[in-house]
Amino acid sequence: MQSHPYSWNYLPLLIQVVVAVGLGCGMASVSWLIGRHRNSKVKLAAYECGVPVEGDARGRFSVRFYMVAMLFILFDVEAVFMLPWAVIYRRLPAITGSRMFGFWEMVVYLGFVVIGIFYVWKKGILDWSADRSDL
DSSP, X not given: OOSSOGGGGGHHHHHHHHHHHHHHHHHHHHHHHHSXXXXXXXXXXXXXXXXXXXXXXXXXXXXXXXXXXXXXHXXXXXXXXXXXXXXXXXXXXXXXXXXXXXXXXXXXXXXXXXXXXXXXXXXXXXXXXXXXXXX
């Protein structure tokens, strides 16, 4: 029998959170206390990979850049859906009652993916050789 309340089971978690927060605050405080606080023009300048800054940080990007980024996310999500399906494919009869149901379900899903790829290809989003402004 337990002689302490159920909430005591969370005591190790509470201790871990307190230690983590305390360690983080302690390291930041010690760094602030022993660090130098002399700001100079060089310290306040923007630094990026050792290359001097050129132009404005609010530069405009082509729409293609954003379209390719969205396509990457879309096809990354596609892989996230396909991998678990491939892992449990042999067990589909026990889950759905029929292996063919799972197969045709993935065929329909891949059909939508192929339609998306065809649309992107016809739209010319993946064609970086030409300078197109109609996107």
